[in-house]
Amino acid sequence: MEGPFDGSVKFFNADRGFGFIAPDQGGADVFLHVSSLSRSGLQPPMDGQRVRFSIRAGKKGPEAANVSYV
Known part of the structure; x- marks a missing residue:
């Protein structure tokens, strides 16, 4: 795992349960x-929400972990 990093939620589809x-x-x-x-x-999260996160290896590539809102 790497991080923590800061970023913004680009989009999140609550119906499908994922975003970036x-x-x-x-x-x-x-x-x-x-x-x-x-x-x-x-x-x-809402689109644009500020987050702090780590990165872990997911099933299909890098995935956010230990997410918190800032």
């Missing part, structure tokens, strides 16, 4: 799954 974070440091968007939010007791 645009990291402040640039680079590829990071996949955000609803399970990472529920583990932290968070409600689904």
Whole structure:
């Protein structure tokens, strides 16, 4: 796991349970799954929500973990 990093939620589809974070440091968007939010007791984010997160290896590539709202 790497991080923590800061970024903004690019979009989040609550019906489908996923979205992407645009990291402040640039680079590829990071996949955000609803399970990472529920583990932290968070409600689904609004687009543009500021977040702090770590990155872990997911099933299909890098995935956000330890997500918190800032």
